[in-house]
Amino acid sequence: xxxxxxxxxxxxxxxxxxxxxxxxxxxxxxxxxxxxxxxxxxxxxxxxxxxxxxxxxxxxxxxxxxxxxxxxxxxxxxxxxxxxxxxxxxxxxxxxxxxxxxxxxxxxxxxxxxxxxxxxxxxxxxxxxxxxxxxxxxxxxxxxxxxxxxxxxxxxxxxxxxxxxxxxxxxxxxxxxxxxxxxxxxxxxxxxxxxxxxxxxxxxxxxxxxxxxxxxxxxxxxxxxxxxxxxxxxxxxxxxxx
Numbered sequence: 001x002x003x004x005x006x007x008x009x010x011x012x013x014x015x016x017x018x019x020x021x022x023x024x025x026x027x028x029x030x031x032x033x034x035x036x037x038x039x040x041x042x043x044x045x046x047x048x049x050x051x052x053x054x055x056x057x058x059x060x061x062x063x064x065x066x067x068x069x070x071x072x073x074x075x076x077x078x079x080x081x082x083x084x085x086x087x088x089x090x091x092x093x094x095x096x097x098x099x100x101x102x103x104x105x106x107x108x109x110x111x112x113x114x115x116x117x118x119x120x121x122x123x124x125x126x127x128x129x130x131x132x133x134x135x136x137x138x139x140x141x142x143x144x145x146x147x148x149x150x151x152x153x154x155x156x157x158x159x160x161x162x163x164x165x166x167x168x169x170x171x172x173x174x175x176x177x178x179x180x181x182x183x184x185x186x187x188x189x190x191x192x193x194x195x196x197x198x199x200x201x202x203x204x205x206x207x208x209x210x211x212x213x214x215x216x217x218x219x220x221x222x223x224x225x226x227x228x229x230x231x232x233x234x235x236x237x238x239x240x241x242x
Contacts, residue, residue, distance in 0.1 A: 018075045023092055028072065032096060035068040036103045043107035050114045055126040056133045059140075062111055069100055082196075084180030105160035113156060115140065116147040178226060184217040186210075195221075 015021055020028045042065060046058045076093045083089050123140070127133055133140075150156065183192035186201065193201075195218075202214035222230070 012078070014075060014078055018071060020075060023076055023079045023089055028075070028096075031068070032072055032099060035065060035072070036099075036107075038068070039065050039103050039107040043110070047110050047114075050111075051118060051122050054130070055123075056130050056136065058111070059115075059133075059136050062108070065108065069104070072096060072100065084177045090177075101160055105157040109157050109160050110153055112143050112146075113150050113153055115143045116145075116150055118144075175230065182221050182226060184214075184221050186213060186217065 020031070038061075042058075042061055046053055050058060076096060080086070080089055080093050127137075151159075179195055182195055184195070184198045185192050186198065198214055198218060202211055202218070205211055205214070
């Protein structure tokens, strides 16, 4: 049985699955804006009024908004993961990530805080009034676990808005891009391949000589400057930055 070339293997058709014609599609911007407006209406309807509102309706609407936000994040991340050396796509992903964090901080952050701090007696009344709220009991219990650890709304919002630039994400993204730029020669006279193709060949080939060639090229490629970048990235992510 002949092992197919990595380029011939099936790949996800993201545009068909998500309904956008690529990460630069104007329909994606419209979708993000519609989600932002929906989040704003949610904030205006329930913020400060959650205890006296239909709690299940509020949670359901929050869930729908969360799904929409996740759709955008997943679509962009999956596209970017296959094009880590595409600076325009990286900028696009970062801009929409910033926009989504801003929307979450302005219109959605409060919900988890208010749900967590809701008085036990009031929450019990909501369960008694609408037994179907028990469908979300595990979610509610999980949110309320953080009650004693939540900060004020202003502080939590500030942290959320800054989220795209916090932590080790920037270093990890830089390292991923460095790996994406690497090229490996599997066959003399043929165009070098990226790490994705190399690892796919390594894992799928039944030819021991091919696998040995892949490992040799991988070891050679990970040496030198890339090795130093990897060490620096690991040091930063592990928290030992000096």
